[in-house]
Amino acid sequence: MAFDTFVFILVSGIVLGGLYALMAVGLAVVWTTLDVFNFAHGAFVALGAYVAWQVTQFAPGPQGFVFATLAATIFMFVVGFLLHFCLIKPFERSPNIVLLAVITTLAASSIMESSIQLIWGPREKQIEAAVSGRFEFFGAGIGANDLLALVVALAALAGLALFLRRTSTGRAMRAAAQNREAAELMGFNVAILFAVALGIAAATAALAGAFIGSLRFINPTFGADPLMKALVVVIFGGVANFTSPIYAAFILGIIESFSIYYLGLYWAPAVLFALMIAVLIVKPEGLFGNRQKTL
Amino acid sequence: MKYAPPFHHSNGLFPVLVALAVLLVLPLVFTDTYVRHILILVFVYAILASSWDLSLGYGGVFNFAHIAFFAIGLYAYGIGAKIVGIDPWIMILLAPAVAVAFAALLAMPILRLEGIYVILVTIAAAQLVLKIVVSQSDFTGGTSGMVMLPRLTMGDYRLTSDGRIGYYYVALALLGLSTIFLYKLERSALGRAIKALRDNKYYAISRGVSESRIRLFTLCASAVLPGMAGAFYGSYVRVASPDVFGLTFLTLILSVLLVGGVSTIWGPIIAAFVVTIFAEVLAEYGAWRDIIIALVIIGVVLVYPGGLFAGLQELWDFADSRKTALIAAWRRRFRSASRAALMGSGDRMISTSHGDISVFDTGPGPGKPALLFIHGNSSCKEAFHNQVKAFSEKYRIVAFDLPGHGVSRNCDPRADYGYEAYAKIAAEIVEKLELGKPAVFGWSLGGYVALEYAVSGYPISALAICGTSPLGTYPDDMPAAYIASPHMELAGKRFHSWKEKRTYAAKTVPSGAPNAELVRQSVWRTDGRAREQTVAKMKTVDWPRQIRLLREGAVPFAMINGTEDPFINHDYCAAFGYANIWRGSPQNVDGGGHAPFLANPDEFNRVLGAFLEEGGSASEQ
């Protein structure tokens, strides 16, 4: 393999990893805080992408893309925030919350996908990218938009990490995730903190959706694939730390690019899933995980 | 472990037989192919959802690869019957084996995982299978799937002929098979181990349930029926497409399960009808249909997470307590004369802090000490009619129906059915009727009420109990104090089938004997919730306090049992260390069963009378 091919595959793997990290981190935040698995995450990605696409129809050009991404992120934050009160909070004291939340989030996902279909129709769409062109990097041509996606993803993750570690709201959220009753006894409004967590998950999903929409075509049900990828990432890395799904995302992104190159498009996903199951058998809490649930 | 009668003794038998008969006749009424098609789908979904319940509900294993078992059965049928050329009927039997093999593989990673991780892994495993199926397009047709799968025939008869009637009955047979399989499994030792592991994993393990073996078994057993259903489905629609792996299909089946009710066999079956027919009615609305269905599912799960079957059960509960209340109201209104005939005079209602209570009172008389009777579980005050006749000369006799019994009203189960509440009612009656310090006689459950009455510091001159074993600690002393029998379970069972009612009554007074009808009728009238609550509340009674009373002997105390009492352990009662028991030990009445005062009244009255004269004569007005 030529060196430039190697670099090309590596870089596209890293870009893929950035998007996966963005998708997985939202899933992990909801899992660690609310203790439920959010099946609507894929639909969040899709709805975010469509909202962004709609905004670019009014405001074309690079500024339009920036504006669209922001609008989609804020819109989905609100959606996620409100959905907590409809889908998860009513069962907060039920022993069956895990199962009940699965069915409500699946149903919400179905509602969002059908709504997209009703509003925007089943035809495929693409968001106009903010930047275009390619530049040379060790002999490999790298798309500027790919690079932008990577940079924005990393910036968003860093911002989220700062929020959780340094701000008092972020710390209160971590506290509520680790011990709900103790957080209530400190006077925090745990319901709001949990809603913020779901809002953040939806916002990061929207950001990922906007970039996916500028890199390839989108249709109403395209969220299923990012959901599965995010799921693999989360299992692969574990959720011990905020950072563990992020490392896992990059590793999986790179593995995926290489396996697409060597094994072809059909086999690559199977490799990922097989790898994930292998990890689970050897280390069930994930590659970077421990059994402690944290945020 | 809860007592569960075999199905043919339970109240559920009749509805199930009716439903089965209706389903057998239905295709003869609806000859339309479309209706039969929908029903076949209903059966397949019902099999899928109810067998999923084995892992998800009973086992507590969040297995989201259940639909993959179905898909594997479907593809196994496709490959086996079409490409390899095996007979379709044999493939229907072979396909489950493939699904079970996959389930066994899947069990490997799952065994070490818990909760949400299991959801993720099983979904991922299903996706892995999907990716493999899609990548092997030479065999599986890739993303477009396999078409023209062989159909089922019997000799030369195609099951699709005559409006698919053959497929209809095969599907119904599969559903029946699946239901019997799940029912038998749930009631077997294995089924109990599965549930024990869900309810308290570490306790179950410490009692010798092997977690890995049981989980492996749970997964494999839950894969058999979906595998078979998948193969059947393949032979019916004759297409195997990768769509069956998708989240849409999973959501549909999961909603059937949750709307029906988790951890029930019948719930998902009922819900399969409701959900499928609802979805078909809305079929023409396209994307709106999915939104409406999703909203309905969210609504059901938010408002009533128990699901349809729990709802039916609660309706049944409600109807049952209304029924007993109606019987009581009717007897209160129209049967007072016959009660008065039996007892010598009429009864009246007295309102207490625990509801309106029907009280019988012979009325005050000069120099007549009071004697209060408290009846037992599922009985009534008229059980003491022999004593009323014998003692009313010398004593003022008062007896009352406990709430939910006799002609007293049904009350709030939580607040009004229990030992403390019953003792309080007795105290209020004593106060209202100005009985002073009565002698109290309690029978069976009433014996515990009488003990509770005595230890609560209410006025009492003497205490006699019958058919009641004193308990030092609950439940540790139960096996020694009582002779275990299924009847003991009936005492705390809310719903009795007619057969159980008969058995229960016959244990107190054999059928055919005098008073058998009286006992039987009071069992019919009793609010099942009273039975359930009083037995459940045995956990919260302060037994050591009652024992202290008996050991310290502050109140003259007698125990009068029937020699042939089928429940209490006479040796236990005799060996119990009483401080102040009349005549030094429990007195036995010959030939008396659990209710010696009904079976052998003369002998009983002689003993009780002697006690009242010698031991409890201190009663004053």
Place this chain on the structure above:
Amino acid sequence: MSAALLQLSGLSGGYPPVSVFRNVNLTITGTEAIGLFGPNGHGKTTLLKTVAGLLDPWQGEILFAGQRLNSEGSMRARISRHLNYDLFRRRKIRARDVVRAGLIYVMQGNLLFPEMTVGEVLDIAQRAASGRQGVGEMRDTVHDLFPRLRERWQSKIRFLSGGERQMVSIAVGLLALPRLLILDEPTLGLSPKLRLELAESIARIRDTKVPLLVVDQNVEFLTDLVDRLYLFDHGTVTAEIDKAHMPSHDEILAMMFGSGQ
């Protein structure tokens, strides 16, 4: 009548449909320290959780500094076992309001937030109360009481010893500027040495005139510390004992479990 700081009248509660405590009456006035003693599994913690606003009371009222903490009306019976009552019924009491009123409950055997550092936890505790008078002094008091926490400032809670965790829990409670501090079995599971050390810290909290309600299994510790002792048995308060008549350990046990057994 002197205004009571905390007054529970006829309080009942539990985990529906299981009733855990019934008809509890308890009063704290002035700057008293009150002890609550009773066997395990008889509902003390459930009672305190209800007072702290984590569980809804079924009946009765919780008056704190003249303010009623739980809303009017007793809990209606549940007709259905499966209906999701959390969806229809408003909470009768909320932990937020209780904390805001100044009633602070320090949970039993609290793990707190295992993955956060001592510094982070004390920081959010302090910020939650920021803007109120006396935060600064309280911070100094806490550092003074538990100098060891300063040394462990950067450690995650899960690496702390049991005693240190209990210190963090109490410190968090103090930083909320309590008008009444409830300590639920503070010495549970500690070594004798740590138990003494912690008992000393609690005695020093007592000296700052913060009213206390302490639950503990150690009768000597309680009788030394408190002005009045309530005995709690079978889900209700069975006796009230003044400091002047404080009986010995054995006498208390005899009162609770009866003699001669």
